[in-house]
Amino acid sequence: MPLIKVQTSVSAPAKADVENMLKQLSANLAKHLGKPESYVMTAFEPDVAMTFAGSLDPVCYVEIKSVGTMGGDRTKSMSQDFCGQISQALAVPENRIYIEFSDAKGSMWGWNGSTFG
Numbered sequence: 515m516p517l518i519k520v521q522t523s524v525s526a527p528a529k530a531d532v533e534n535m536l537k538q539l540s541a542n543l544a545k546h547l548g549k550p551e552s553y554v555m556t557a558f559e560p561d562v563a564m565t566f567a568g569s570l571d572p573v574c575y576v577e578i579k580s581v582g583t584m585g586g587d588r589t590k591s592m593s594q595d596f597c598g599q600i601s602q603a604l605a606v607p608e609n610r611i612y613i614e615f616s617d618a619k620g621s622m623w624g625w626n627g628s629t630f631g
Contacts, residue, residue, distance in 0.1 A: 515549070515623055515625065515630055516543050516553060516578070516580040517554075517557070518539050518540070518576065518577070518596070519556070519557040519559070519577040520558050520559070520574060520575075521562045521564070521575045522558075522573065522604055523561070523563070523572055523574075524560060525560055525561055526558070527603070532558055535558070535603040535604075536556040537556075538599060539556050539596070539600075540554045540555075542595055542599065543556075546595070547588075553625075571610065572605065572606040572610060573611070574600055574606045574610065576596060576600065576611065576614070581619070581620045581630045582617065584615050584617055589615045592613070592615070593613050597611050597613070
């Protein structure tokens with residue numbers, strides 16, 4: 515049910531580096547949310563045409579979605595952790611990374627022919 519999706523204007527690094535980044539994001543998201551990693555999905559989209567502050571310099575947009583409640587200290591901690599990790603993996607400055615946190619109702623998240631609510 516948790517998802518972390520990274521869209522970026524930069525080209526993809528080597529396949530092994532992308533896979534390592536996705537595995538780290540998956541493990542960290544499970545840890546932050548206290549949910550089993552067996553439910554976590556990651557996605558990576560490089561070479562997306564993007565601007566930020568009117569500039570074509572490297573940029574990332576990250577979506578983090580989960581059934582349940584995120585907020586307050588949890589999202590602050592996740593923002594710090596994931597901005598740092600993504601910045602290091604993709605060489606995108608942390609001040610050019612936006613993260614959108616979205617809580618989903620269980621009934622609005624489908625899996626395995628059913629929903630979580």
